[in-house]
Amino acid sequence: MAHEVQNFNLDQKFDFTAGIKKSIMTVLLIGAALLVVGIVLAMMGGGHAEEGAEAGGHAFHWYQRLFANIWINNVYFTGIAIVGVFFFAIQYAAQAGWSAPITRVMLAFGNWLPIAAILMIASFFVMGHDLFHWWHAELFDKASSEYDAIIDGKGAFFYWPMEKGTFPVFYIARMIIFFGFWVFFFTKFKKIAAAEDQLGGTSHWFKMRSWSAYFLVFFAVSSSISAWDWVMSIDTHWFSTLFGWYVFSSWFVAGLSAITLTVIFLKGKGYLEMVNENHVHDLGKFVFGFSIFWTYLWFSQFLLIYYANIPEESVYFIERLKSDVYGGFIFVNIGMNFVLPFLVLMTRDAKRHGIFLKLVCTLLIVGHWVDFFLMVQPGTLGHNGGIGFMEIGTFLVYGSAVALVVLGGLAKGNLIPKNHPMLEESYHHHI
Template identity: 90%
Template sequence: MAHDVQNYNLDQKFDFNAGIKKSLLTILGIGAALLVIGIVMAMAGGGHAEEGAEATGHAFHWYERLFANVWINNVYFTGIAIVGVFFFAIQYAAQAGWSAPITRVMLSFGNWLPYAALIMIASFFLMGHNLFHWWHAELFDPNSPEYDSIIDGKGAFFFWPMEKGTFPIFYIARMVIFFGFWVFFFNKFKKIAAAEDQLGGDSHWFKMRSWSAYFLVFFAVSSSVSAWDWVMSIDTHWFSTLFGWYVFASWFVAGLSAITLLTIFLKGKGYLEMVNENHIHDLGKFVFGFSIFWTYLWFSQFLLIYYANIPEETVYFVERLSSDVYGPFIFVNIGMNFVLPFLVLMTRDAKRHGVFLKLVCTLLLVGHWVDFFLMVQPGTLGHNGGIGFMEVGMLLVYGSAVALVVLGGLAKGNLLPKNHPMLEESYHHHI
């Protein structure tokens, strides 16, 4: 290896010190306080049937809003965690050299996956009956006044091989298999990375490339099916052939924003000296490009449904656009996730300066949370949703918990892949 790279401390480790932990725990505490205030307010104001609740035929309860919030954050932060692993695998499968010093930053997001799996599976058992309309046995009974032929037709997708309306074993099996393999691949990558640090040589890089290819094939299928399962099935009558792509794009932009913010944060703390403004520029280009890609998918889905004007499809957008609660957020969603990032990151300089990227990436992380809020709340809460103390509190609790786990994982290993065969290439990276 050339003398240049040796000028750097390749054995550096991230010091997850008390100051950073205290800051994150403070945010967690503020979030928990807001969450409690939100719950108390919902208990005081809830319990009676409101406009949207009457439509669904039952009184609205405060805990339903809590359940919807847990689900939004489960899906959202699971996506950010798996995108970290996905983007890491892309670097190896594409034999990318520029990204060598930040691959460990990407992989660190996978540390949330085991926690995400436990919370997701537990919350489905606790809350699934309230969140997912299709888990109501009477919908599948032809003699019941509640019988729904459309949902009955989709029943096997949830309940096979058991009787429809009983226990959604097929659905739960998919959830367990997806998380199982995601965690397996994450641990495999971590193990190969640790071996590469200790033993050196190119063999680990080739091994990582092979495993990355297997992971990407599995991810292609599992990310789409999980989007149908965890989000689209909330609006059981409605469907979109673009939906798997759409959720992936939302996850990907949020994940890229989180990776970029963590990289800039580490740079600010004096780590990753090898990472220069050219690497930051590349991350900025990814964020910029894929925020446009997300917008393209949003618009494609909307335009086709608008133009075809088929009632079964348009109901999804009509419900949201005509609602006093959700209507304004559709425009907030487009503004935060497309208009502002597009205008701010358009120039070359903006993509090379931390201050612009910090602003845009923070905006995008909140913006894509709003995107998932719009996908989940209308179908679960009707007109009883909205963004209040409970939503903000839950987001802060989840966000700070994920940050604690990710940074804790990052501190356990080497920050730089010191024996990566393309480290020299990355050092000379210039655009």
């Protein structure tokens, strides 16, 4: 039976051709052009004072919109990158056999993490004061008219051990620790994978399994806290006890969609011949299932807040639903991330055909970006937000940069883990 697997080229490497690079670079340049147009338009129309904006009646500047966009994309694409590593680790921890030939595709998404870390930490230093209301010293000064007892009560979570309103040491330390460990685990997985390709045997599979278990424990904690830090703390008064789960589910669906699109793309180029429609079906089931999981969390959060009708909780949804700027996007969010995937992927055949999955996964990647847009913009920009050239441009620039980094990383190593002990099982995978 082992000879059947040997019929495939297991030393296959992805050739990141000039043609593919050129296509991605074209998208990047279109995105950059749209971004420039968006910035110019914002500069011409910006600078006016906005009543009721979170800035507390201060003048609104065009660059605040750019900052919000950079933050949305930082958080969103960091999530897609770490979900690649998370899904990889799940395969080993669960001793999954079906996914053996596509594990390297999952792991390749982690190549964005070191860049994401630099972008995230640097942009927090540059833009944090404009994005995060809690980074305003007067909120913690009892003598100030701006004093806010609720934010003062949460101050230690950002500033410990420093004085509240000075420098958020604890917050930045968490960001550095999370990225540091994520990059450490990703590098560790890459090293073990390379050793397995060269040396064979099962010892590397067992080692990967142990390290995956450690990573999953750390990821469980860090993914939730990073969601509170990077997204929920924008609306400092408001909180939701399932917000960590909610952000994870949005990241996970987007990450699964990106992995599925990459596998279908590679299949289309003649790679991964061992991967058949049964493997694609499994990816389709994950995308379908976790789209429903995301909807369940969205609805749970919304329904409990709606039913309890406590002002400090309901304000989060009221300022989005009643807004001329964001109200419509709530329905776009549910339509793109639940209704369409649910209807399109419901049948068995739809999950086995690349054309349906390409459509749904592309919609989901855009749809979950809209989800993060709705989480970040209302709290940072008030009524000055929206989706225009700047938003589309930033999304395309980030998306194509991630594609270049991920595919570039994928091209550096073996595409198939040729000494994976479950490769034979995957070859006979049938559902």
